[in-house]
Amino acid sequence: MNNKNILLVEDNPDDEALTLRALNKNNIMNEVVVARDGAEALDYLFCRNAHAGRDPENQPALILLDLKLPKVDGLDVLREIRANPATQLLRVVILTSSREEQDLINGYRLGANSYIRKPVDFGQFMEAVKQLGMYWLVLNETPPAARETA
Numbered sequence: 001m002n003n004k005n006i007l008l009v010e011d012n013p014d015d016e017a018l019t020l021r022a023l024n025k026n027n028i029m030n031e032v033v034v035a036r037d038g039a040e041a042l043d044y045l046f047c048r049n050a051h052a053g054r055d056p057e058n059q060p061a062l063i064l065l066d067l068k069l070p071k072v073d074g075l076d077v078l079r080e081i082r083a084n085p086a087t088q089l090l091r092v093v094i095l096t097s098s099r100e101e102q103d104l105i106n107g108y109r110l111g112a113n114s115y116i117r118k119p120v121d122f123g124q125f126m127e128a129v130k131q132l133g134m135y136w137l138v139l140n141e142t143p144p145a146a147r148e149t150a
Contacts, residue, residue: 018122019095059086
């Protein structure tokens with residue numbers, strides 16, 4: 001679809017494997033970088049620690065963000081993304097199994113572009129990922145400033 005990568009922020013190995021499989025089965029060929037906790041995601045985005053040598057101009061085309069993460073919670077990750085001018089326009093889709101209404105409200109309040117509850121059924125999950133990829137990576141237009149930094 002395009003050559004920009006996807007940042008998958010997911011601490012559950014089963015959900016990670018399922019998401020990667022769904023992306024692959026739906027021919028979403030973007031490289032997927034996996035961060036297994038919120039601190040690793042922030043290090044990747046802000047080119048710190050293990051990611052200090054990463055080009056800060058090469059930001060992901062899409063961030064798939066779980067909420068219940070170790071080290072730094074997903075909502076705190078989102079808060080930091082939106083607070084920084086270099087990352088504030090990145091496309092962030094919360095992809096979570098959380099059924100808590102407050103998570104939904106807080107996600108949008110903090111600037112999530114979309115909030116998707118992970119379907120339990122694999123077929124439904126495959127369809128959700130297909131639509132997610134089609135919309136966010138093909139159809140959706142990014143703001144001009146995001147095109148320059150994303």
